[in-house]
Amino acid sequence: MNHPTREATPMTKHFIGTKIVLALAMTRLAYNDYRGWALPADENGADDGYLVEYTDGGAPNHPNHAGYISWSPKAQFDAGYVSVGEVGHLPPHQQRVIAEREQLADRIQKLEAFLHTDLYASLPDDEQQLLKMQADAMVLYLGIINTRTSKFA
Structure with a gap:
């Protein structure tokens, strides 16, 4: 049986889904x-x-x-998937904001958990600092989205 060489095989691509x-x-x-x-x-x-x-x-x-x-x-x-709750009554653009809020909250929770692991502690100081800054920025961003979504009917 003839097998294609690695060079002839197309690269496998990775994807991330964002559907509601x-x-x-x-x-x-x-x-x-x-x-x-x-x-x-x-x-x-x-x-x-x-x-x-x-x-x-x-x-x-x-x-x-x-x-x-x-x-x-x-x-x-x-x-x-991350639950976004009962959003069918909202227009699509508001549903997407709610979904973004829930995904961001999930990512913050996972990042904050990571900040307490041995792997995090083993990272170079500059990378640890950048991850803390990233978490802070994500929390600020979540606050803005929470303010926006509080105005939805």
């Missing part, structure tokens, strides 16, 4: 039943997860949904 999605807690079996599909023999129907609906892109693939739906295992969903 609707999610409903649902086991893998419940999702398959909802779609009218048989559960494959090699899958665990009791797996916790979510029916995920993408409302800002993709053609609908189920008659009961305006957007594209799929199923995501709970661990992968929880690792990739």
